[in-house]
Amino acid sequence: PNPDPTAAPSSRPAAGPEKNVRAGNRPVSGKNPQAGPSTSQAGGVWQVSSTETVLSNTVTDKDNDEANLTFEVYTTDANGKPKTQVKLDDSEFGVLVSDFVPSGKTAKVTVDYGILKPGVTYAFHTSAYDGGLYETEWSPWAKLKIRDRAVDIKLPEPDKNAAKVNLEEFQEPLEAQRTVDDPSLRKTRPGPDENCSDLGNNKIGCLEVGRPDELTKKQRATVEQRLRSVRADSDLVSWCTDTSPGKDWIKRTEACMKRATPIHARIYSKLPNGQTILTGDGTFASVIQMKLDPQSTSFLQEWTLFPIDFADFEGKQTEWGPLTLTPKFSCSPDCSTSSPTWRGFPTWSTTGADLHVAVATFNHTVSITAPSGISKVAMKWEWSARTPDTVKELDQGDLGTSTPDLDVRCDKIAAPAKPGCVFPAYKPTWVMNFKKYPAAVAHGWLIQSKLPNHPGSKSAGKPMKFLPLADKNEHGRDPQKNRDVICPKESDGKSWASVHGNPDTTLLPEIKPTDTSSCDEFAYASTYNSAGMPSALDGLNEVTSGNTCVQTYATRVKQGEWHLYDDSRKAAPTWKEVCGRSAMSGWINSGSMAGFSGTFSAAGKYHLLDKDEYWVRFPEFEHCDASKATVTCTVPKP
Template identity: 50%
Template sequence: MQTTRRGMPGRRFSTRAAIGAALLAIVPFVTTTTAVASPAKDRDPGITAPPSATPAAGPEVRGLAAAGGGSRPVSGKNLQAGPAFTKDSAGIWQTNRTSVTLRNTVTDADGDKSDLSFQVYTTDASGNPKDQVQLTDPDTGKPAAYGVLVSDFVTSGGTAHVTLRYGDLKPNTTYAFRTSAFDGALYETTWSSWAKFHTRGRAVDIKLPEPKKDAPAVNQDDHQEPQKIPQPSMASVPPTEPPTGLSAPSGWNCGKVNAKTGIQPCSRVVPRVSKSGRQALVRQASSGLPHLVDWCETYTDSHIKRYEACISGFTYEYEGIVVKDGEPTGEVLNASWAVGQEVRLSGNGGTFTQQLILVPVEVDPKFVSVTLDVQFDCLMADDCSNGPQSWDGALEWTGVDPLSHNAIGKIDHTWTPTDKVDLLDLSTKITAYSPVANPAATRWQADGAQIRCEKIASATPGCTFYKYVPTWVMNFTKTPPAVAHAWLIQSKLPNHPGSRAANNPMFFLPAKDKNAPGRDPDDNRKVICPDGWAATYGNPDATTVPEISAGDKASCDEFAYASSYNSGGMPSGIGGLNEVDTGNDCVQTYATRVKQGEWHLYDDIRGAAPTWKEFCGRSAMSGWINSTSMGGAFSSGFSGKYRLLDKDPYWVDFPQFAHCDATKATVACTVPKP
């Protein structure tokens, strides 16, 4: 252990001190000096003063050499600074931290053990030593005697070293240092030559505002954008006949030829809307189509949210193929409707509603009229019941005035739990018929809008479109440092946990009794953030907020979250995606208030800069900020609200950081944007 000694500790290490003590008794002109460290002039006697003027290693026995006490120790010429103990092309040591280790060799012609005093100076614009840096005793945290650090004694020819205390040096700064040797009785007469070193700059500097205790909760619904799903797929409704004159794979479901009229009826679903269909929709939209889901009118194809679906942008077609003598004549009667299907689920109940809008596009007058029969099915009859249909508008259209009206139907479905979870498919069948043509039926369903009903997320049943990936937005106004830490790790690391842009969602790990491997999320936390880590090992400059929360203490924040399969603490053998051995393998940061109203998230300059190849982040920050950033806000405002189950994916978004550039080597940004 390095020390900053007063008195004569050299007696424990060297026979020279014993000789000096004996000489004191027999040689009256041999005297000692005692170090007095309090006056500033003694701590910094000047750059040209000899080593004996700063006797931090202990008092020198004056006259000892003249009395035959032997040779003085000598500093070596192997001055080094590190880690990583490498020089640049100018010969300046490049250190990867501010807690720098300085070292040099030391020899004594008499073979005595010696120590080294290390003196550090700032440098001027020309690189010359300028002002002495008053170093801190790393053991006591108090100013070191004479502003220098003293190494332990080493054997002659050995390497002595000291490690400077965090806070003594500034980042991205060039310093000069030198050494003087002491063997327990004698100092060398001059300081060693100078060596220069440069501390690394910060890799992270994100400027942030003050946390606001009473900031309102984030309305998560405001951040849920519709997610596109495939258009509905069509299924045949037996019995069917091949379409006369057409190949079977053409997509039509056909009935038998009407013996009186020679017309074969066919129907199908087309996953698009024709130009005339779009025009019909525009006309009807301008007159105010009623919507079960208000955002449906914005989209021309199929989308879902967690509790809402708009299955639209497709067409139901019914045609009559005119047949004579068993061959099609080429004449075809056409009728079609633009279809909009909307579904609204409940997160707090097993009953949900769907609405079907039929907007006529054309009805050939030769059909005379076309009537549609609509059947709504919940394809799990034992667990899902269908209520009565209600229609606004008749389901019959005449060829005289085919665009006279729309038809809007509603129906409720109810899930009756027989187990904790069921997957339900909504399927719709339309059968069309005319006075001159037989019925033809087509069924469709949207696989992307499959429904999951369960009693796992809550004892109260609820249903979701579980294929929708919701977006979690942290409360930046309330806890800026925690949000900045999560953004940094997501944006900068190669695994990008929770990033929609990188298509790497976060995967939810619920409580131990609700996840497949039976893993307690707190066990993940303990890998990255062991109990007491922040107080013992976290950056001491992490700022707490006792004015917000009395007794607030430093805490350890991790990203990806402990309650996720993305956590660095989640073992890969049970589904973990980014397993690390300890939190030491993560990017290390801390949050500090530099002045009232201004906070910064910094990388921990005590160690090496991040490589940005890590798979997790660990940050020292206020316990109130850390716990408030997630806590109930996530469980009640997000995971519970959207009924996330084990391994459900979700995105993590940071709208306040959209202007920040994480591609640069140094991540520097002011949030919110000035």
């Protein structure tokens, strides 16, 4: 069971029986035993980069007979001394015997995967045999250490009944920009000038967008409180009230615009001497909300007006109105706008006693006529005002245009019967179902976090770029061709994973009786980030083979405990790779992207079209540290 390592080699004649039928010289092991694949020694120990280890030594025979070598491996104790023999095969002696080689040549054996363990130091020695005689003593000991694992992510058991991910929980509002006149270039209280209009009856009016900081903290709080109570469940955008004032915000199908808070309506009177005096000043908080429909080209818009104060030229609150505000919102091209409907009438007494909120609702409809099946629509927001003693409306209120971030895109590419609209400037976030498919999620997180190209990482500013089906992308590239580069099929039709994947990959026949080993690639094949996408077709990370990717596999070490490991049959990752390839259960791999096509594609809620960008987030892994050379983590966080 554990022979004396110093006993004569002939005491365990694995190479064959010793014969005394003739006289001759005994063969001799060389003095240069090596272990590989390896390029270095540290402290006299071979640093081996693979658990599929090659052991070698030279052998000589003075009679010029061919000879072979017997290789015997032991674990080592704390002092580096041989301790316990490692059974290298199922033979009686548990050793490996090389082929015969000419005298002076090198004899080699390969230790199969799974016998030598990562991170463990071993000692080996050899004995020579020429077909009749053994050398009398073993060669000097040589030491080797199998490299440590580079990846060890501990995972739970897959839950086949786990609920779907609510993707809306991960769509965070994005601050957006639109074209708005910069009020910081004007005085706080300008007099009438060429930007104002003659209203008749010796009246001049000015409509202006104010600075957000014109409102005090108390006023802003009051506005938000009043708007929250008024809008309540009828609010177009449920998250609008919780966003910061003075900024515009969007999601993929919703917008909350507070950049135009506040707005001013000012009336000046002309004196006989030609001078003007401010006779009325109305200040309003203004919020615009938009709600697009991913299954229709009609969408809604609301303009909420909340009066903050009214004053005349002496600072008093007397009636100089009533004041009526009229929105003149529009869209173009190929877009029509309905007349507004109101909740609360848009006319206010200017004594300061009337501070009711008024909300105008518009319906916009886009006609998609372009051969591309895509229509891009710009919005324009204007308003006018008048009082009873003005001959005409003051028509210079300019809330800006939607360019660049609030332009609307409608398409009928994937579902002509159900076209839809989105804000293409917003990059939606995709989240995989960790509870159901933990290994696939772990692989995606590892590659995104560790590699320098960080595919899909929002924090790194490296979005995924969507590649739809061949007839929907400009290059006519089938995403399956990307997958075939990373996860090629064998000539007999077998999958890469079933032939070349790590043999310890765990399958789930209890969930899917026909489950087979599958190859999971990251970045996804349906992206320009895929390492299988040619650079000539705008691919971002082209490689010629999945062999250059980080190699991992998913295995169950005991019921309820899985691990994602790097494949120790290969050299450790350099972490300079641009892709990942992992062997795992086909049920896990194929199911891990469930819901993507129905949610993110042109037919889904987020209407991703060719080269649209999106983020990939792994919330369960946000406590893990990918900065070290060896990546270890337990998920979920203990």
